[in-house]
Amino acid sequence: xxxxxxxxxxxxxxxxxxxxxxxxxxxxxxxxxxxxxxxxxxxxxxxxxxxxxxxxxxxxxxxxxxxxxxxxxxxxxxxxxxxxxxxxxxxxxxxxxxxxxxxxxxxxxxxxxxxxxxxxxxxxxxxxxxxxxxxxxxxxxxxxxxxxxxxxxxxxxxxxxxxxxxxxxxxxxxxxxxxxxxxxxxxxxxxxxxxxxxxxxxxxxxxx
Numbered sequence: 022x023x024x025x026x027x028x029x030x031x032x033x034x035x036x037x038x039x040x041x042x043x044x045x046x047x048x049x050x051x052x053x054x055x056x057x058x059x060x061x062x063x064x065x066x067x068x069x070x071x072x073x074x075x076x077x078x079x080x081x082x083x084x085x086x087x088x089x090x091x092x093x094x095x096x097x098x099x100x101x102x103x104x105x106x107x108x109x110x111x112x113x114x115x116x117x118x119x120x121x122x123x124x125x126x127x128x129x130x131x132x133x134x135x136x137x138x139x140x141x142x143x144x145x146x147x148x149x150x151x152x153x154x155x156x157x158x159x160x161x162x163x164x165x166x167x168x169x170x171x172x173x174x175x176x177x178x179x180x181x182x183x184x185x186x187x188x189x190x191x192x193x194x195x196x197x198x199x200x201x202x203x204x205x206x207x208x209x210x211x212x213x214x215x216x217x218x219x220x221x222x223x224x225x226x227x228x229x
Contacts, residue, residue: 022081024048027065028074029055030228032130032189033093037075039223040097040185044104048077052229079103093189094126097182107181114178121169121176121183129162130190133197140198159197163204170206180214188214192224 026041026048028034041048053059053074060072068089069076077096082088090099098119101108109115136159139151166187169176176183191211194201201208214220 022047022079025051025078025080027051027053027068027076027078028228029053031055031074032193033073034075034189034228035192035224036093036186036189037077037096037100038226038228039188039220040100040107040182042219042223042226043185043217044100044106045219046100046104050226050228052227054229094122094186097122097186101182107185109179109181117177118181118183121181122186124165125183125186125190129159129166129187132158132162133190133193136197137193140196156198160199160203163199163207167204167206170210175210175214184210184214188220 024041024046026037028037028050029052038050053065055074059065060069060074065076066072068078069091071091073091075093075096076089076091077099078087078089079099080087090096098108108118132155135151135155139148139155142148142151166176175181176187188211191201191207192215194211201211215224
C-alpha cells in the first residue's frame with residue numbers, strides 16, 4: 022500500500038518528502054503545479070479544502086480505511102503517529118516536538134513567505150516597507166532558532182518532525198537573503214541534517 026503525495030517544489034512540500042523518506046514509507050508523487058493554479062481544480066479541493074499543497078491520501082489509514090490529510094503540520098503528525106517515528110508517544114519530549122512544530126507553522130513559514138512576496142514586487146515603494154518589516158522578523162526567528170540550537174543538537178532533543186518542518190524553510194535561506202554564517206548554530210544543524218541520506222533523497226524527488 023502506498024501513500025499518494027500531492028505537492029509542488031516548495032518548503033512545505035519538501036517537509037513531507039523528507040519525512041516520507043526518513044520514515045521509509047512507500048509513496049507516489051502527484052505534482053500539483055501551483056504556477057498553473059492546479060490547486061484550484063475540483064478534484065484537489067476534495068482532499069485539500071483550503072486549496073493548498075501538500076496533501077496526502079493514505080489508502081491504509083486508521084482501521085485500514087483510506088484517509089486524506091491536508092496541512093503540512095497535520096500530515097507530519099499523522100505520518101509520525103502512523104510509523105511511531107520522530108514524535109515521542111507521550112510526556113515532555115512529545116510536548117517539545119509539538120512546540121517547535123507549531124513554531125514553524127505559526128511563524129517560521131508565514132513570515133519568510135511574506136519576505137518572498139514583497140521581494141517579488143516591482144514597485145519599490147510597495148516593496149520597501151514590507152521587506153523591512155518581514156525581513157527583520159525573519160532574522161529574529163533565525164535568532165530564536167540559533168539560541169535553541171546552541172543548547173540542543175536538534176530542536177526537540179532527538180531528531181523529529183519539528184526538524185523536518187523547519188528544514189523546509191531554512192532550505193530557502195538564500196531567498197530570504199539570510200547568510201547562515203550569521204547564525205552558526207542553525208548553519209551547523211542545517212548542514213548536518215541535509216547530509217542525511219534520507220533527507221538527500223527527500224530533496225531529490227521530483228515535485229514538479
